[in-house]
Amino acid sequence: MSDPSRETDVELKARRGRNIALALGLVLFVILIFVVTIIRLGGNVTNNPS
Amino acid sequence: MAMSQALPSARAPARWQDFVQLLKPRVMSLVVFTGLTGLVCAGHPINPVLAAIAILCIAVGAGASASLNMWYDADIDAKMRRTRSRPVPAGRVQGADALALGVVLSLFSVMLMGMALNWLAAGLLAFTIIFYAVVYTIWLKRWTAQNIVIGGLAGALPPVIGWAAATGTVPLNAWLLCAIIFMWTPPHFWALSLYTSEDYEKAGVPMMPLVAGAASTRRQILVYSLLFVPVCLLPAVTGLGGAPYLAVAALGGAIFILLAARLSRSHAGESREQRNDDGLYDVRAGAKDARNLFAFSILYLTLLFATLLGEHLMGVQTLELLR
Numbered sequence: 001m002s003d004p005s006r007e008t009d010v011e012l013k014a015r016r017g018r019n020i021a022l023a024l025g026l027v028l029f030v031i032l033i034f035v036v037t038i039i040r041l042g043g044n045v046t047n048n049p050s
Numbered sequence: 051m052a053m054s055q056a057l058p059s060a061r062a063p064a065r066w067q068d069f070v071q072l073l074k075p076r077v078m079s080l081v082v083f084t085g086l087t088g089l090v091c092a093g094h095p096i097n098p099v100l101a102a103i104a105i106l107c108i109a110v111g112a113g114a115s116a117s118l119n120m121w122y123d124a125d126i127d128a129k130m131r132r133t134r135s136r137p138v139p140a141g142r143v144q145g146a147d148a149l150a151l152g153v154v155l156s157l158f159s160v161m162l163m164g165m166a167l168n169w170l171a172a173g174l175l176a177f178t179i180i181f182y183a184v185v186y187t188i189w190l191k192r193w194t195a196q197n198i199v200i201g202g203l204a205g206a207l208p209p210v211i212g213w214a215a216a217t218g219t220v221p222l223n224a225w226l227l228c229a230i231i232f233m234w235t236p237p238h239f240w241a242l243s244l245y246t247s248e249d250y251e252k253a254g255v256p257m258m259p260l261v262a263g264a265a266s267t268r269r270q271i272l273v274y275s276l277l278f279v280p281v282c283l284l285p286a287v288t289g290l291g292g293a294p295y296l297a298v299a300a301l302g303g304a305i306f307i308l309l310a311a312r313l314s315r316s317h318a319g320e321s322r323e324q325r326n327d328d329g330l331y332d333v334r335a336g337a338k339d340a341r342n343l344f345a346f347s348i349l350y351l352t353l354l355f356a357t358l359l360g361e362h363l364m365g366v367q368t369l370e371l372l373r
Contacts, residue, residue, distance in 0.1 A: 010063060015063065036165060039097055
């Protein structure tokens, strides 16, 4: 008899898909914050009169 | 909260696509389009990457409020044909997960908008999310037949947010774009509800045809249409639209009023015959006029904003008939 607490293939596949989507979202978030920082900081450095 | 008890427990494992569906991608694309129009019409030089981030924030904010809406409305979504296959009522996603996604994305979109663009745009975005999720979804939708009239403000604000993101200000022309969508919402949704009211009846949502009757709804659609079309002409007076816009607004507006007048003389919304399938365009014979106005309202709004967007991208001379 199979163990009901074990994940089925469908559940494992769905979880893997969710994990990959979450990982991509986090990487995108890091890239976004980096790009925004560079643009905002860069603009302020360029505008600095000293 | 009684709502959370009504949520079914998850039956099938949630796929990442289910979480995308929580964000209502089709509504998101409309919001991106109107937000972009506001941003471009502002006519202010802006870093293209920051402009893209502003649009991303508007899109994610819209998705967040959609997710919060799907969390709270799971009980009524389960009763309506059009919405019962959504991830939460279908049991593919837990209500708590939809709530968490909505809250996290709301915070993300508002904070990023504030840090990357400005806090006026971020404040307007936060207001829009709260207005849609709390004022419309939790309060107005189940309480009054004026739900979509007042709640329509949430759908009308994205061009103002786009404008604010580009300039840090919200002048009259930005509010004019908001007014166009705001006045468009009642005739658009009431035309739809004339032939989907049995769904709303089952769910206990007080849409206008159920509360005031079909005849009153048809009259109100005509009144709102007569008020809406002049508002659409205003951008040609305030220096926002050019000659092509005036032509599109006037010609489309004439058709809009004609269709609304035809609908007011029809018997749309009065037949109780059952429909054959779940399609939005499959309507009872008497409701064809309602479907025609509903379909044309989408085309008209799209054409208005596309013309404004095209004019500002191509540098077409705007009209200032009042000056």
